[in-house]
Amino acid sequence: MARIVEAAWDAAAEWGLYVWLSAVLGARRGEVVALQWEDIDLTAGVVRLDENYVRVPGGMVVKDTKTHQMRRVSIDPPTVELLRQHRADCVERLALLGLTVTDRTWLFSATPDMSRPRDPSSLTRRYARLVAKLDIDTGLKELRHYSATELLTAGVDLRTVAGRLGHGDGTTTLRHYAAWVTAADEGAAGVIGGRMPVVRRPQRNAGDVAEPA
Template identity: 30%
Template sequence: MTGYVRKRGKKWCYCFDIGDINGKRKRIERIGGNTKRECEISLRNALNEYDTGYIEPNKTSINDYLSDWLENHIKVNRKINTYNRYQSILKNNILPIIGTINIKDLKPIHIDNMLSIAKKNNLSNTTLQHIYAVLNSALNKAVKLRLLNNNPCEYIERPKRDNFNPNVLSVDEFYNLLKLLNIEKYNDYIFSIALHMVLELGLRRGELSGIEWCNINFDESTISIKNNLIYSHGKTYLTTPKTNDSERVLYISKDLCKLLKEHKKIQLLNKLKYGSHYIKNFYNDQQFDFIMTWEKGNNLHPMYFSNKFSKLMKASSIDKKVRFHDLRHTNATLLLSQGVDFKTIQIRLGHSDINTTLNIYSHVNLEMQKKAVNKLTTLFNGDKLATNIKNTY
């Protein structure tokens, strides 16, 4: 493929023929620069783009491209809650601002202005990062599809997340919450089991909801985390855990084993009590034998844990804003305070990247460093060493 340059007015243009498209000859002509030399360089770059597979978008809007990307890439390859979250971000934060722009005309300034508008609407830095991440992912795909030569997001500084210091419960505060439950009532009884499991295992609420009896090995004292019951956009779905590393096998204590064995007996008695009226749980046309069920057998909704815990906190004298999910953080914080290493905690929490664990619990990490320095000081008899130095000078 060859082309030529020519001067048109004060500018230089390049032109080349790309052959037949839909039965018609197609020729590309663009402004290439202010000088012949600049235009020749632009021509070479343009020819190289077409030779390596670059396809001109030809009036494809951001709205059309992102809608297609969401339906034919994200919906097919990602979990339903991810699809719903991306859909919400596109609808509320991206498409209203840049949706009408042709994808070939999208510039870094458009993205920068979009993020500035979101910031003026008092959205958090974490939300700004989510907006950036969704658009960046979509445009990276456009580059791979050769709809774009490069990703304009590369020229925009990625928004930084807000610092996150999770609120956690002390052991005494946890037991104070348990005392507020009347385990003679089934709804309090089943919730007390949920609290014990999350505090010991650091489970997400969806993982807790999705555990089946076949996932427990009482001989080995382990629980396999293989399911995730999620609630998104008014519907409940049973899917796999958040990431590949979230599928994990956790060792459980003898006390928790004993608690679960007793619960299994109670659940079996309930099955006998209700007989044919005992509710069976089906997801994806498959029956599941969940641990977390109501007395009549229907599984506990993942939102129940959050709502019940919120009411329990309000009924307590604990002056903290602690969510049900923060019991997961409480689990990790308590393990760290007892000297458990970050790698073990990463595995138990199901984080795919240890940096996630390190970043979330950086405040605890600092306390651990202080203890380490104090131990090192004691080891080297630091006070005596400092005295010797002072006497020397």
């Protein structure tokens, strides 16, 4: 993961941030490209995910999320700082055109005036080229899996992970990440076992008869 993120940042700051956010948020690719600055609360450290940029027969459209639910995902201080820097870059980029950043400005856009979000399919292809150069067998969707497995193996509860990923409940998360949940559960067994008091059972003589229940 470190190699992928570093290579993405070396290629372009916006591209590096997209890969970083995808891993941190565990969001779908269309949810990340559908982000506008009104969805980012840098003070609270929260990202709102309520839209998805997808292809339909008539072209690309912004619609609600796959599960038709809005979710608010917390982000860590380093991610907040990366977003602050990206906003500053956007301000500088648009200023060259005599424009300003507004709440409705897209975070990720291929157009000079940032008036349209990037095509998710183009990002999938770009990611494929990136990892191929690194000789890593993975795909853009795996960033979502990375987020889930890292959280689950770190001991974050299933319900919280499901909420971050946008699953309706823990059932979908459990179905896809059962192995990682089992590993966390085994770890939990060791924790609770290690906290139990030591039981000193009395020695029984061969002739002792157990009392009836």
